[in-house]
Amino acid sequence: MQIKSDFTIQKVGNSYIAVAVGETSKTFHAMIKLNETGAFLWKKLAENDLTEEQLTNALLNEYDVDRETAARDVRAIVESLAANGIFR
């Protein structure tokens, strides 16, 4: 999965906020609020078409967490992003 190119992310205060730009912004008005981990995964998914497995590995390389926690975080974030319809 990969995030549509019509989304962009920025840091505001302590959180990361993703919003739609271009054509998508005509129908998508919400702000997607992400934490540090969410923003990290978002950036990975904006650059490349990745599987949950690959995302979990990316998270393990970056942060000091066990595989189970990383996989759970990936699952939660992927589900919430999919629910918002932000994948291509």
Next chain:
Amino acid sequence: MNRNIEEQLETEGFYVSTTVGWSMFPMLRNRRDRVVIRPIGEKRLKRFDLPLYRRPDGKYILHRVIGVRDGHYIIRGDNTYRKEYVPAEWILGYVDEFYRNGKHKTVQGKGYRFYVRLWNLLYPLRFLVFHGLLFFYRIRKKIFPNKKKTPSA
């Protein structure tokens, strides 16, 4: 824009949005640049501040303060030629950061402040050019009714 901007401003303390329309060009371009809006609270706006307000018809507008009066503001878009008189109670928030071409800028930035002053200083000239062109197109249309369409005012 959004149905629940007021709600998001209140719960999050900010609202991020892609800007729509060309009325704030060249600073902000239609569906390309983003603004970060903070709730107005007790803040009193100054000249050149950029408030987000809601007209009684429900439309959200982001234009620039060009004059401060008692209880209301005189407001105009950077790319518009008409003043609007906006009561202070219409104001929901103000821009304090924005992203142009993906680059983060604040309203305290030197480049931005230079732009604001220069753009406002050039207003009489811009006004003349705009109305001059409009006049030219109208005349041309009268003489050559079948020629290309006029730009919208």
